[in-house]
């Protein structure tokens with residue numbers, strides 16, 4: 093079988109291309125993590141999820157993956173997003189806010205939000221990275237890098253800190269297109285920091301003996317800049333050159349541009365061969381913002397009773413490179429689809445443990461062939477620039493194949509379990525339910541109406557519509573509606589939601 097190529101859009105070359113690893117079959121991957129000054133919102137997790145899906149797809153191809161994703165717990169300033177290296181430290185600002193009052197100090201605040209982030213990570217079923225370094229644990233590496241950049245003429249010291257001189261790196265701007273000339277235009281409106289030679293220069297070290305998190309350095313007490321942490325930690329764990337680097341679209345400039353400048357000026361080698369950026373999401377058609385009331389953290393939604401796996405499903409339902417409008421209706425639909433996978437697991441487990449159901453005839457071959465084909469097509473879609481909408485649709489089609497059987501044979505149960513395990517490994521939307529014994533009972537999360545699972549009702553209604561028996565189809569819709577289940581017809585089939593009383 094010819095080897096599958098794993099194609100991803102590369103921001104730097106602006107094209108979809110096969111992800112090449114320097115060492116065959118071993119991906120060295122760095123993805124930017126959160127700044128832990130607050131709870132992560134669903135937009136942050138869209139980005140983390142895309143990184144998780146890269147890892148899952150690479151592993152499905154049999155690759156070894158070294159995945160490093162960091163935690164920023166110092167140095168991210170409010171004006172870092174405009175290449176200014178000014179403003180307040182986000183961590184300190186959070187401590188002085190209303191929410192910050194509950195923390196004794198900034199270290200406790202960082203610890204608290206780190207723990208919450210890791211909980212959200214687990215609940216959304218993201219896989220574990222090989223290393224999850226924290227900026228505060230790698231200050232020494234950042235100082236060493238900064239010292240060398242000063243020594244080799246790429247950085248200079250001023251009364252307020254150490255800054256990287258972007259003029260020393262002629263190809264600065266190659267990732268984002270924000271070249272030095274363009275920047276001179278763009279930053280005219282920003283207040284000039286007199287300590288910098290030019291506005292686009294960015295901080296490697298900030299001198300500040302009042303800062304709540306400070307270390308001693310060759311330049312006195314202070315703290316590292318935000319960008320240098322990722323350069324230092326990527327190099328510490330993955331080496332001078334990495335295969336792939338990802339982040340949110342807001343990370344592209346200045347954060348990743350600055351990482352490239354620092355790392356390449358330090359090592360003299362290319363920093364990264366492939367760049368991936370995840371688009372922001374909108375919520376109910378608008379930019380997510382606290383003041384418009386459409387700002388969702390992962391834990392808000394989970395606390396409101398939404399299933400975390402359904403949230404994962406909803407967040408990955410649109411490919412990472414496309415604009416995505418997150419809606420609560422979309423999340424409710426996802427709940428119904430996630431339940432299909434659970435019901436498949438329950439039936440497969442029950443059939444595997446139940447009495448032998450006789451010989452598997454020719455039927456099993458067709459059943460197996462269908463599921464194998466659908467898994468292959470799902471993996472193909474993921475290898476096609478993480479086309480999650482097709483990847484999920486193929487997996488969902490597999491649930492229809494399984495749920496169509498009124499009773500799985502033991503052989504079919506094995507085949508179904510294998511399919512579900514593969515889908516779970518690739519997409520993370522089909523974890524085995526904790527209590528498979530709940531199969532078919534009224535307490536099952538997969539609802540049973542008049543003794544029949546909702547899936548059977550939906551199938552029957554589809555058949556009725558096909559044979560133009562609209563009265564029968566309507567009767568089914570009505571019966572389900574009386575029980576609080578609303579059906580929704582989509583191009584992928586019919587999904588259901590239960591109105592929350």
Ligand SMILES: [Zn+2]
Pocket residue numbers: 123124125322347
């Ligand atoms: Zn980063």
